Amino acid sequence: MSQGPASPADDLSAYQGHNDRIAADSPLSVELAAFMQSGISVILAVVTADLQPISGFALACRIDDTGTVRVLLRKPANAALMNVVAQGRPVAVTVSRPHDHRSIQVKAAAARIATVRPDDLPEIARQTAGMRDELIGCAFDPLLSAAYVAYEPGEVVALELKPDRIFIQTPGPGAGSELVP
């Protein structure tokens, strides 16, 4: 992966250049939705009522044509985080592509906990393999890269959320800017 790092300006022009929304009421563009599902890093966070943040890793995310994002994650690793989600608290999800650091954060006022559907499993397998290969491409140890995305199918759970705001998180000048349709 020889190309250089992405820049916030790239994110801005990609968003403005592909202005087709994935759904009428979603700020997600088709291009962003494809990026988020491309087999890269997915992390998330919630905040408790007393303002304690909780961070976590996810495995993959899927986006349907209504603009709903299904974040797929390991339940045993995220018990406290799921409890906070169940209380109706806001959720933040960041997707990053290791080889060029392109990163996007979406935020939603709340999320719904859902069970995994049969068609989620091949998609989790595809996206985690993609993330593993990204890490290997960045010279990380292959075993470590595989362990980074390891999961048991029976332990996966889904969070469904409708992003209401999107932020550029690619490092550099302009990082943190909101992408507004």
Next chain:
Amino acid sequence: MTTVTLDVLRRSLEGVMPSVMATSSQDGTPNVSMISQVHYVDRDHVALSYQFFNKTRQNLLATRRASVTIIDPVTYARHRLALDYIETRTEGPLFESMKAKLAGIASHAGMAGVFRLLGSDVFKVRSIELIPSLTVPEPTPERDLLSVVRRSCAELSGIGELGELLDLALDCLERRFEIRHSMALMLDPDTQRLYTLASRGYARSGVGSEVALGEGVIGVAARERTPIRIGHMTSEYRYGAAVRDTARRFGVDEGQITEIPFPGLAAPSSQIAVPIVGGGRTLGVLFAESEETMRFGYDDEDALALVAGHLGTLIMLLPPEESIAPPPAPEPEPAPADAAVTVRHYVSDDSVFLDHDYLIKGVAGAILWRLVREYAKSGRTDFTTRELRLDRTLRLPEFAENLDARLVLLRKRLDERGACIRIEKCGRGRFRLVLGARLVLEEISGEPAEPHLANT
């Protein structure tokens, strides 16, 4: 919650794998990002790199809490840390140590010039949660560092001479730590530069080569009096460039620099520099490097810091030279008639050349010039360190180890050059000038003007 402390999680804090950091705004909105550096401060504190004024930063200042998820790159164990923000440091040992490490991480990630440390955010660790994950067992360690340190320190304790002490220390690093490339440098308190006094594992020894305070991991370790290490090498911390840049800035042709080349690896991946401290002063630096990435971890840093600390104490305890009167001048030996060498001394910087080859400068140059002049005047070849110490014209720095270090430097430079002049120890605090040629002395009041880049 478990009772795990940070002390046993340091491998997860090496920056091998990025960590996840979450913060909250005042209204309870989460923010989450990947971060490249979670730095171990002590068993209750970590520091995170502040690189950009972003949402994370605003949140920290507003609510002062963070959650960080870390991964052990060997067992793949994951932990979630609940953190309380205390303060931001923008200078000092912690900042410099993180700055060097971040430069390495940035270089590895292709983000040199984008990642830049603005501050070290220090946090108290409120709780550590073990995250159920798929893990592998802890592998058998390659070596028991505690045992290696103990044996190295015991070996060093018997040595009473500075040059031998440093040579043996580097020998221990090779035999016991399997560190094949290392150097010991001493700090000149007057010029605030470090000069190499011992090295191991290089094509040329580089004895006498210099590093400025603040230059590379060695210079920063000496200036901040803290270990500095890098797991992925970056141009920001390379040696040599600064010297040449300075020379060019002052309009000096590179060929005219009386500079002994720094002997380091051409393409190091990992470097560590640990200050040698004694009597509350930085005496020098113990340095090691490797072509392997991430060769030196927190445990190696601890181990080398113990060895360097022991070295500092031993240097302070080196036996003083015996208080003896200068020996009577022996019968002048007949000067070898078949060969002659011109010893040229430049007053401006005490640089000394043997014929046209640069040998040494500074205090070591002044010492050699004093010895050969005395020999020319009286034929005397035996000297004491005491008489040198009492000679105000040599402008010796205050502390005893400085003279010892200069004599080691001078002896090694002469030996390496296979010069017709050698210095041999002949008893405690006594040494002898051994000459293989007739000496012609020239003193020059101007600057050296010939091409003088040393070959060795």
